Amino acid sequence: MAKGSLAKRHKKNGRKGQKMTRGSKVLCVDDRFPTDLLIYYTCLPIKDRVYVVRDLGIGISANGEPGEVVVYLEGMQNPCSSKPPHPERGFAQFRFREIEPPAEEARELECPWEEPAYN
Secondary structure: OOHHHHHHHHHHOOOOOOOOOOOOEEEEOOOOOOHHHHHHOOOOOOOOOEEEEEEEEEEEOOOOOEEEEEEEEOOOOOOEOOOOOOOEOOEEHHHEEEEEOOOHHHHHHHOOOOOOOOO
């Protein structure tokens, strides 16, 4: 896929400045996977369904290169990559749009070292 079309898809799906974190509720906006990748997954998200982000990380892109930001979803566990360091296969972040940030107490647990904001 050309870089230009990927950038257009990010912009179209509202991906610019995305702040999704662990615990975010997200909507799947793209469930079109290349057929040659389907053998690597046991679970796939479905467009227009809501999921909760279990974690985010750096994973393997569709062309096999490391460095793509991926989302791991609650209730979906996929096999690990055969490339070191063998991360679980996640889903590209651009396939999702955050519809609800995590609950406030979940944020506090995630970043306990941050100072509270005072108005």
